[in-house]
Amino acid sequence: MMGVGTYGYTAPATSKSGGAAAGYDVPEGVEIRGRFDEEFAKILTKEALEFVVELQREFRNRIKYALECRKEAKSRYNEGAVPGFDPATKFIRETNWVCAPVPPAVADRRVEITGPVERKMIINALNSGAKVFMADFEDALSPTWENLMRGQVNLKDAVDGSITFHDKARNRVYKLNDKNTAKLFVRPRGWHLPEAHILIDGEPATGCLVDFGLYFFHNYAAFRQTQGAGFGPFFYLPKMENSREAKIWNCVFERAEKKAGIERGSIRATVLIETLPAVFQMDEILHELRDHSVGLNCGRWDYIFSYVKTFQGHPDRLLPDRFLVGMTQHFMRNYSDLLIRTCHRRGVHAMGGMAAQIPIRDDPAANEAALDLVRKDKLREVKAGHDGTWAAHPGLIPACMEVFTNNMGSNTPNQIQSMRREDASSITEEDLLERPRGVRTLEGLRLNTRVGIRYLAAWLTGTGSVPLYNLMEDAATAEISRVQNWQWIKYGVELDGDGLGVRVGNELFGRVVEEEMQRIEREVGKEKFKKGMYKEACKLFTMQCTAQTLDDFLTLDAYNHIVMHHPRGSSRL
Ligand SMILES: CC(=O)SCCNC(=O)CCNC(=O)[C@H](O)C(C)(C)COP(=O)(O)OP(=O)(O)OC[C@H]1O[C@@H](n2cnc3c(N)ncnc32)[C@H](O)[C@@H]1OP(=O)(O)O
Ligand SMILES: O=CC(=O)O
Numbered sequence: 036m037m038g039v040g041t042y043g044y045t046a047p048a049t050s051k052s053g054g055a056a057a058g059y060d061v062p063e064g065v066e067i068r069g070r071f072d073e074e075f076a077k078i079l080t081k082e083a084l085e086f087v088v089e090l091q092r093e094f095r096n097r098i099k100y101a102l103e104c105r106k107e108a109k110s111r112y113n114e115g116a117v118p119g120f121d122p123a124t125k126f127i128r129e130t131n132w133v134c135a136p137v138p139p140a141v142a143d144r145r146v147e148i149t150g151p152v153e154r155k156m157i158i159n160a161l162n163s164g165a166k167v168f169m170a171d172f173e174d175a176l177s178p179t180w181e182n183l184m185r186g187q188v189n190l191k192d193a194v195d196g197s198i199t200f201h202d203k204a205r206n207r208v209y210k211l212n213d214k215n216t217a218k219l220f221v222r223p224r225g226w227h228l229p230e231a232h233i234l235i236d237g238e239p240a241t242g243c244l245v246d247f248g249l250y251f252f253h254n255y256a257a258f259r260q261t262q263g264a265g266f267g268p269f270f271y272l273p274k275m276e277n278s279r280e281a282k283i284w285n286c287v288f289e290r291a292e293k294k295a296g297i298e299r300g301s302i303r304a305t306v307l308i309e310t311l312p313a314v315f316q317m318d319e320i321l322h323e324l325r326d327h328s329v330g331l332n333c334g335r336w337d338y339i340f341s342y343v344k345t346f347q348g349h350p351d352r353l354l355p356d357r358f359l360v361g362m363t364q365h366f367m368r369n370y371s372d373l374l375i376r377t378c379h380r381r382g383v384h385a386m387g388g389m390a391a392q393i394p395i396r397d398d399p400a401a402n403e404a405a406l407d408l409v410r411k412d413k414l415r416e417v418k419a420g421h422d423g424t425w426a427a428h429p430g431l432i433p434a435c436m437e438v439f440t441n442n443m444g445s446n447t448p449n450q451i452q453s454m455r456r457e458d459a460s461s462i463t464e465e466d467l468l469e470r471p472r473g474v475r476t477l478e479g480l481r482l483n484t485r486v487g488i489r490y491l492a493a494w495l496t497g498t499g500s501v502p503l504y505n506l507m508e509d510a511a512t513a514e515i516s517r518v519q520n521w522q523w524i525k526y527g528v529e530l531d532g533d534g535l536g537v538r539v540g541n542e543l544f545g546r547v548v549e550e551e552m553q554r555i556e557r558e559v560g561k562e563k564f565k566k567g568m569y570k571e572a573c574k575l576f577t578m579q580c581t582a583q584t585l586d587d588f589l590t591l592d593a594y595n596h597i598v599m600h601h602p603r604g605s606s607r608l
């Protein structure tokens with residue numbers, strides 16, 4: 036058992052010697068470089084940190100190897116290769132096997148709301164009427180020390196039911212409904228992100244092991260009682276590229292279950308298929324996680340980002356304007372269809388993705404048009420066979436729920452048995468790789484630039500999801516803006532959609548940046564512009580768009596700007 040004081044091994048007597056921060060009681064080899072806070076100390080207990088350390092020590096070499104393999108695959112793609120199905124794992128794709136049965140608590144996932152692990156939003160999301168709430172340490176969160184630690188505090192309070200929030204300005208108190216709250220899934224960061232405020236044996240911890248480890252340690256027992264009906268906790272796993280990465284997660288889960296003394300297969304996870312290489316590994320990923328799986332999800336925004344990233348060395352596969360790359364493009368439709376077929380064949384949920392539209396409060400006609408786009412997207416998903424979908428905002432839940440309920444057949448919590456999609460077995464590698472069609476415009480370049488800079492400015496000040504031009508923007512959507520600009524500049528593409536016949540290059544991009552910064556200043560106002568991080572964001576974004584080689588992630592370089600180390604021995608501010 037763990038989390039209740041009887042956990043595993045005894046820390047060495049010198050346990051304080053490893054930590055620089057006097058306020059946190061840390062195990063040997065651990066140094067906390069983030070601000071001390073009494074609330075955070077309830078999360079960063081010695082026992083919880085010991086669990087994270089165990090995970091880090093056991094899995095760090097495998098994680099490093101998996102990230103090296105990503106680099107090796109990237110070199111191959113840069114030299115002209117394209118991703119495809121792996122002949123070595125044909126038997127996994129072609130034999131009949133199924134994942135462990137879906138836990139009854141999450142059989143019905145028609146609508147899932149997502150959002151950062153922010154206190155008020157957690158309460159609103161759990162009360163929203165959605166079946167599931169995915170609490171996000173990833174695309175929707177800027178991983179500052181404060182956000183991460185407060186997020187852990189918030190989730191602990193949410194799981195034990197005590198979470199409240201007092202909005203002083205509106206004198207409104209938020210608390211959880213007595214019943215019918217959404218089931219909680221937690222999305223840790225991707226494998227690539229370090230946690231620079233926690234050093235283990237002198238190296239930054241792996242971000243996702245910190246997110247997973249702390250959350251699991253503090254919440255597994257209460258969660259299984261109150262939410263999971265004997266199962267759980269539940270997770271979403273982002274940005275994987277290969278089943279070897281899923282295998283690591285499976286081992287992490289087994290390790291956690293063993294330590295906690297809970298049944299193997301208690302923890303369940305839905306993997307986001309949101310990289311191009313991963314679409315060729317869906318069976319393999321489910322197979323690795325077959326005792327811990329509860330489906331796959333179409334992470335459409337990162338998937339588009341990954342298409343550009345994977346084909347960064349392929350000038351014959353450039354993207355059209357961002358808004359033209361939707362789910363009806365051939366490669367996107369086939370990705371969603373194959374995901375449905377794969378999941379249903381293996382007995383688990385095939386989750387749809389996020390429509391970017393959000394409610395538009397001050398314009399009823401525009402609001403109705405946005406809702407209509409969401410409804411159409413959800414209708415396409417449910418008819419294709421998805422078992423549920425994502426909503427970015429509580430205001431979208433009734434519309435999404437109605438579409439799924441009306442089109443899924445009555446008395447059935449999902450379509451796992453009824454929508455086998457055998458027709459999708461004929462989907463080929465070419466179908467999954469087909470270049471998206473459409474034109475490129477100067478307005479497309481401008482919009483990417485404006486959105487990229489505005490998003491990054493928010494991220495640098497601690498906000499990871501923002502409404503911009505009536506759409507939800509997060510790290511995944513911002514990545515599309517960045518890599519698309521990079522691609523267009525790198526290959527000097529012709530803007531063929533507005534009759535200008537101009538080619539994109541550094542000079543044109545420089546002018547666009549200057550003009551869009553002026554526009555941003557007008558839009559947000561001089562004062563906010565001056566106080567905000569727009570200039571820093573502009574510098575970072577411009578550097579990344581014009582770099583000779585494409586950075587793997589926007590947030591890796593940007594992360595250096597939000598790390599706030601607290602000096603050795605003086606962790607109390
Ligand atoms: C590509 C991907 O990975 S998608 C998944 C990751 N992205 C996300 O999760 C984005 C989630 N959505 C959001 O963060 C927000 O909806 C935004 C930033 C897009 C818009 O936020 P806002 O402009 O603040 O929304 P708005 O002002 O309309 O909010 C109205 C109310 O709804 C709440 N709300 C809005 N979105 C959410 C949400 N996702 N979860 C819970 N509550 C929410 C607000 O807290 C607010 O509550 P209040 O009335 O009690 O004060
Ligand atoms: O995480 C979801 C995505 O679309 O990216």
Ligand SMILES: [Mg+2]
Pocket residue numbers: 174273307309334336337511
């Ligand atoms: Mg994503």
